Amino acid sequence: MKIGVYFCNCGTNIADRIDGGKVREYLEPSGRMSYFKTCPFLCSEDGKVFLEQDLKDEKPDRIVIAACSPREHEATFMRVMGQAGMNPYLMQMVNIREQIAWVTEDPEKAVKKTSVAINAALKRVELHEMLEKQELEVSPAVLVIGAGPAGLKAALTLAEAGRRVTLVEKSPVIGGLPVLFEELFPNMECGPCMLEPVMAEILHGEHAENIELLTMAELTEVAGYFGNFEVKIRQRPRYVDIHQCIGCGECFEPCPVSGTNPFNNDMDEKKAIGFTFMGALPNAPYLDPTLCTRFTEGSDCSACSAACPMGEGVIVFDDQEQIIERQVGSIILATGSTLYDCSRFDNLGYGRLPDVKTALEFERILASNGPTAGEVVTSTGEQPGSVAFIHCVGSLDDDHKPYCSGICCQYAFKYNHLLESKLTDTKILHLYKEIVSPGKEEYALHRAARDNHNATFIRYDRISDLAVTGENDGQKIRLPDGNSINADMVVLCPAVVPTADTEKLGAMLDVSLDRFGFFEELHGRMDSARSKIRGVYLSGACQAPADIQKATSQGMAASGFILSELVEGRKIELDPLFASVYPEKCAGCKVCMRVCPYRAIHFDEENSVSVVNGVLCHGCGTCVAACPMGAIKANHFTNEMILAEIEGALK
Amino acid sequence: MSATCLLNNTPDADIVAEFEPRIIGFLCNWCSYAGADKAGSSQTPYPPNVSIIKVMCTGRIDPQFVMKAFNEGADGVIVLACHPGDCHYKEGNLRAAQRHAMLIRVLEQMGIEGKRCRFDYVSAGEGEKYVQVITEMVATVKQLGKLSLID
Ligand SMILES: Cc1cc2nc3c(=O)[nH]c(=O)nc-3n(C[C@H](O)[C@H](O)[C@H](O)COP(=O)(O)OP(=O)(O)OC[C@H]3O[C@@H](n4cnc5c(N)ncnc54)[C@H](O)[C@@H]3O)c2cc1C
Ligand code: FES
Numbered sequence: 001m002k003i004g005v006y007f008c009n010c011g012t013n014i015a016d017r018i019d020g021g022k023v024r025e026y027l028e029p030s031g032r033m034s035y036f037k038t039c040p041f042l043c044s045e046d047g048k049v050f051l052e053q054d055l056k057d058e059k060p061d062r063i064v065i066a067a068c069s070p071r072e073h074e075a076t077f078m079r080v081m082g083q084a085g086m087n088p089y090l091m092q093m094v095n096i097r098e099q100i101a102w103v104t105e106d107p108e109k110a111v112k113k114t115s116v117a118i119n120a121a122l123k124r125v126e127l128h129e130m131l132e133k134q135e136l137e138v139s140p141a142v143l144v145i146g147a148g149p150a151g152l153k154a155a156l157t158l159a160e161a162g163r164r165v166t167l168v169e170k171s172p173v174i175g176g177l178p179v180l181f182e183e184l185f186p187n188m189e190c191g192p193c194m195l196e197p198v199m200a201e202i203l204h205g206e207h208a209e210n211i212e213l214l215t216m217a218e219l220t221e222v223a224g225y226f227g228n229f230e231v232k233i234r235q236r237p238r239y240v241d242i243h244q245c246i247g248c249g250e251c252f253e254p255c256p257v258s259g260t261n262p263f264n265n266d267m268d269e270k271k272a273i274g275f276t277f278m279g280a281l282p283n284a285p286y287l288d289p290t291l292c293t294r295f296t297e298g299s300d301c302s303a304c305s306a307a308c309p310m311g312e313g314v315i316v317f318d319d320q321e322q323i324i325e326r327q328v329g330s331i332i333l334a335t336g337s338t339l340y341d342c343s344r345f346d347n348l349g350y351g352r353l354p355d356v357k358t359a360l361e362f363e364r365i366l367a368s369n370g371p372t373a374g375e376v377v378t379s380t381g382e383q384p385g386s387v388a389f390i391h392c393v394g395s396l397d398d399d400h401k402p403y404c405s406g407i408c409c410q411y412a413f414k415y416n417h418l419l420e421s422k423l424t425d426t427k428i429l430h431l432y433k434e435i436v437s438p439g440k441e442e443y444a445l446h447r448a449a450r451d452n453h454n455a456t457f458i459r460y461d462r463i464s465d466l467a468v469t470g471e472n473d474g475q476k477i478r479l480p481d482g483n484s485i486n487a488d489m490v491v492l493c494p495a496v497v498p499t500a501d502t503e504k505l506g507a508m509l510d511v512s513l514d515r516f517g518f519f520e521e522l523h524g525r526m527d528s529a530r531s532k533i534r535g536v537y538l539s540g541a542c543q544a545p546a547d548i549q550k551a552t553s554q555g556m557a558a559s560g561f562i563l564s565e566l567v568e569g570r571k572i573e574l575d576p577l578f579a580s581v582y583p584e585k586c587a588g589c590k591v592c593m594r595v596c597p598y599r600a601i602h603f604d605e606e607n608s609v610s611v612v613n614g615v616l617c618h619g620c621g622t623c624v625a626a627c628p629m630g631a632i633k634a635n636h637f638t639n640e641m642i643l644a645e646i647e648g649a650l651k
Numbered sequence: 652m653s654a655t656c657l658l659n660n661t662p663d664a665d666i667v668a669e670f671e672p673r674i675i676g677f678l679c680n681w682c683s684y685a686g687a688d689k690a691g692s693s694q695t696p697y698p699p700n701v702s703i704i705k706v707m708c709t710g711r712i713d714p715q716f717v718m719k720a721f722n723e724g725a726d727g728v729i730v731l732a733c734h735p736g737d738c739h740y741k742e743g744n745l746r747a748a749q750r751h752a753m754l755i756r757v758l759e760q761m762g763i764e765g766k767r768c769r770f771d772y773v774s775a776g777e778g779e780k781y782v783q784v785i786t787e788m789v790a791t792v793k794q795l796g797k798l799s800l801i802d
Pocket of ligand 1: 146147171175177183185539546549
């Protein structure tokens with residue numbers, strides 16, 4: 001076998017410390033290398049031209065390149081090899097700059113260490129195999145789960161780029177949490193108005209035909225992998241034909257039954273048929289079968305249908321659940337977050353005292369389409385003379401959630417601003433552990449709250465230092481210093497936490513959860529919109545507490561990844577560094593399936609052997625080391641190669 | 652793997668001073684190998700006794716690699732992984748740590764001191780830690796002396 005060694009001097013970087021001539025002398029007696037060539041700068045244009053030509057002339061079977069770190073130029077040299085017609089995997093790089101020349105004082109020792117390292121590479125490279133990048137056909141279509149700000153922006157961005165998007169939303173409305181908010185920090189913009197143009201684009205815009213919106217729908221099954229997912233979506237019946245309904249609302253009035261409205265946190269009632277709130281999109285009501293007497297009692301009431309100006313058939317009493325199957329290349333998770341359960345804090349009285357509210361409930365009280373039509377009133381219908389905001393409920397708390405939820409201070413200051421203008425005399429109390437309001441716009445609301453002469457700020461250390469009790473005329477809050485203060489209304493700002501669906505979806509898609517239960521990103525700084533599973537992306541508050549800006553940016557980031565990774569008409573290239581099972585050696589013990597972090601291994605029941613999916617495999621080699629039968633091979637990192645390298649380093 | 656046991660390995664002080672141990676270092680591609688490169692960029696010298704074998708992840712390290720190293724004449728083996736939680740492949744480093752704990756017991760039964768096989772974590776930014784860990788390891792193995800195995 002003809003093996004060539006290329007020794008790069010890297011100017012003086014390597015040559016100053018390591019004498020290539022001596023290395024050559026040291027290696028020659030072994031007879032393993034066919035030639036040894038030195039080059040001043042192998043990565044320079046001249047160097048690459050030299051290497052390409054030399055590979056064409058010498059036609060070696062394998063080469064060893066002793067130069068800088070492979071992290072620097074392995075890809076460069078592999079490209080040159082490809083241009084010279086040589087399979088790029090038939091090379092082993094030896095890092096003699098970072099790991100020898102720069103760190104070894106004694107030139108003799110540096111020569112020896114270099115020679116040993118090249119010898120190890122020579123023994124290893126003999127065993128290298130030609131590997132090819134495989135190509136795979138992919139579906140450019142995308143599934144987006146969740147139609148909050150993150151999912152909407154993602155769907156729109158992709159649709160604008162010509163992608164088919166299936167947008168799956170669990171509730172009957174789109175817009176996520178912010179459609180429920182009257183105004184938004186930091187600029188006090190109206191929530192529904194801000195979202196309206198985006199939602200209109202989704203529903204009727206220029207690229208709407210690329211978006212298939214499925215409301216009242218959830219993902220139930222996933223098979224396949226990056227580029228080729230087969231998904232099943234279950235859509236609950238709406239009992240209203242969304243395409244025929246004009247959203248006039250004539251059907252609500254005659255409906256004889258009503259129940260509490262979950263979209264107003266059960267603070268008011270809605271009819272069995274109705275909108276979640278006025279202005280909800282898509283502009284069509286839904287019928288709640290847990291209220292409608294046709295379903296609860298088997299009645300033949302058809303008051304709503306009779307009132308429909310569009311005639312019969314718009315309200316579809318026999319509407320059925322549907323299972324919708326789609327093929328997509330990638331999936332974006334944008335399912336948002338929820339709030340920590342405040343009834344866990346017995347001392348705060350939530351759930352017992354009617355005027356202790358969560359921030360979400362307070363948002364609805366502030367909203368003009370909410371239960372009080374935007375009037376801030378207590379449970380007895382009076383304007384509160386004092387409102388206390390308890391920040392950090394469950395956040396910054398090792399017994400609950402150790403992290404800062406990031407958004408709570410800001411919406412508390414938003415409330416401060418809204419109260420100041422709605423109820424000019426109302427006293428406001430902020431009880432907080434820490435105040436957090438970074439950002440170029442965000443400080444303004446904080447500043448305004450500080451400047452509000454009706455507002456008082458009191459810091460507390462632990463939530464147990466506070467106690468809210470009911471009084472005849474409101475609530476009494478015991479403060480950390482032992483004093484008490486009265487508040488007609490108490491608003492809790494709870495920790496932002498993962499939704500109940502996160503775990504289920506994580507398990508379905510094999511996307512890992514972080515230690516707090518949010519979907520775990522591939523990398524916290526560099527890749528927060530990617531999960532650790534190829535082809536599954538993360539956007540918005542399902543990945544970590546987020547404000548709308550972060551949520552929408554991540555939605556677009558995820559779209560960006562998809563547009564660059566899954567290009568219409570372009571096949572995806574598979575890095576050949578994956579594992580594969582020798583079926584004849586496999587005993588079927590399934591240890592590999594248990595250790596694989598990517599669920600890349602499945603069991604072929606017919607032949608009782610494990611099979612690795614090369615697309616899903618990331619090439620870590622954990623299964624290879626775990627297999628008791630030695631039945632798994634890691635391409636380019638086979639046992640034989642590594643053992644030969646060890647031998648070469650010691651002999 | 653052949654049954655091996657240790658011969659007397661406490662050489663006198665003179666030999667210790669001259670003895671240059673041979674150590675195999677298994678480094679993962681993502682953190683510890685990058686950490687070694689970082690040490691290089693800062694050009695802090697450290698003893699040249701460790702031959703680096705790169706694997707994609709420490710989870711790839713088969714105990715037979717360590718045995719092979721000792722059988723071929725290594726005086727020590729060092730495995731450097733990404734810190735817990737930082738493994739590029741989620742949890743390969745934790746598997747490696749588990750395997751290492753088991754392997755140490757086997758080595759000790761064979762008469763190879765546990766200290767000859769070290770497991771540690773080095774991140775891509777921890778060039779200084781890399782230098783420190785390697786320097787310590789070389790000193791430890793020098794102290795222990797040459798490893799002699801008989802079949
Ligand atoms: C009280 C409060 C006030 C706030 N005020 C502001 C503010 O003023 N300004 C600001 O910038 N931010 C504010 N925020 C933060 C803001 O709400 C979030 O940044 C934003 O909602 C995150 O968007 P998202 O798309 O990630 O999630 P969401 O808005 O939560 O949307 C997620 C969507 O996914 C759907 N979904 C969930 N599970 C599934 C499933 N399994 N299948 C299908 N669909 C599913 C949900 O129904 C929802 O429509 C506030 C938050 C709170 C709690
Ligand atoms: S990648 Fe470094 S230990 Fe797994």
